[in-house]
Amino acid sequence: MKYIDLTIPLGIGTPAWPTYEPLQVKYFKRLAPNGANGQLLTHSNHLGTHLDGEIHFYTPGKDIASLEMDFLVHEAAVVDLSDVCGDYDVYTSQMVEERVEVKQGDILIIHTGYHHFGWDMPFADEVRYMVKHPGPDREFAEWAKKKKLRWIGVDCGSADHPMNTILRDWMPRQAREADQVFQKKHGKSLAQFFDDSKYQLMHIELFPHGIIHAECIGGEIDLLVNRRVTIGFFPWRFVDGESSIGRCVAFLDDDEYEELAKLAKDLPKNRFGDVYNPAHVESINALTKKNLK
DSSP: OEEEEOBOOOSTTSOBSTTSOOOEEEEEEOHHHHSSOEEEEEOOSSBSSEEEOGGGTOTTSOOGGGOOHHHHEEEEEEEEOTTTOOTTOEEOHHHHHTTSOOOTTOEEEEEOSGGGGSTTSTTOOHHIIIIIOOEEOHHHHHHHHHHTOSEEEESSSOSSOGGGSTHHHHOHHHHHHHHHHHHHHHSSOHHHHTOGGGTTHHHHTTGGGTOEEEESBOTTGGGGTTEEEEEEEEEOOOTTOSEEEEEEEEEEOHHHHHHHHHHHHTSOBOTTSOBOOHHHHHHHHHHHHHHTO
16 A cells, blocks of 8 residues: 655645635744753644634534534545636536546545646746636536545645635635636636625535545646545644644555556656656646637
């Protein structure tokens, strides 16, 4: 058994979701004179690779400590949508099922490619990572319920479309840009497409059904696109926790790992040693250019 880490590095430079507390680190002990180093951490739960729990948006839901291991670790479908989605695009269940087999009760990991704009990458662009990534409409949420997905993971700031969150109000310049894309591609304004009845539907409409999600997946996810693999997410055993920072890991047999290791040899690495595929960025940029023409 071998492992591939799908977790982004966590440090004081890791951006939290906008307005959430970032990581702050303070030494309260040092080797001299205390004989040991000790650190005090302050942060929100929505920082780095993290799992949103039901009670983040659903008061009678489960806390993080209530999630069973056979829920957190299971077969998963990992889908790459970087060949079809650029800035502000809307992805669909059809796009997913055209690229990978998704079974009832699966974990679904969505590789939008926007992890390439995360703080750990050479293409880092925090606004693009948090505010311009693609996201789904209600059709996708209804499909997720029919598939009885265990949980969903995304390699960007949110499982919701960023323009279907409060970011639409907080980032008016980007909202105007997105509105042009929606008018062009959907024949509707942004406000008409994502009206109030759809607000943060991936959180509000799925959490009561036990379908939660992990956000800011990354690491070496580029090695796993459009295939089935066992994946686990390991949050804290956090009593009353509405969400939790955690580690996301793919489990592979030795032969499959060796196959991926050969692929990795030809790919560049970021400053933390994770391999990535720059072709995904090229595809996203070409699609975005077309969207914004």
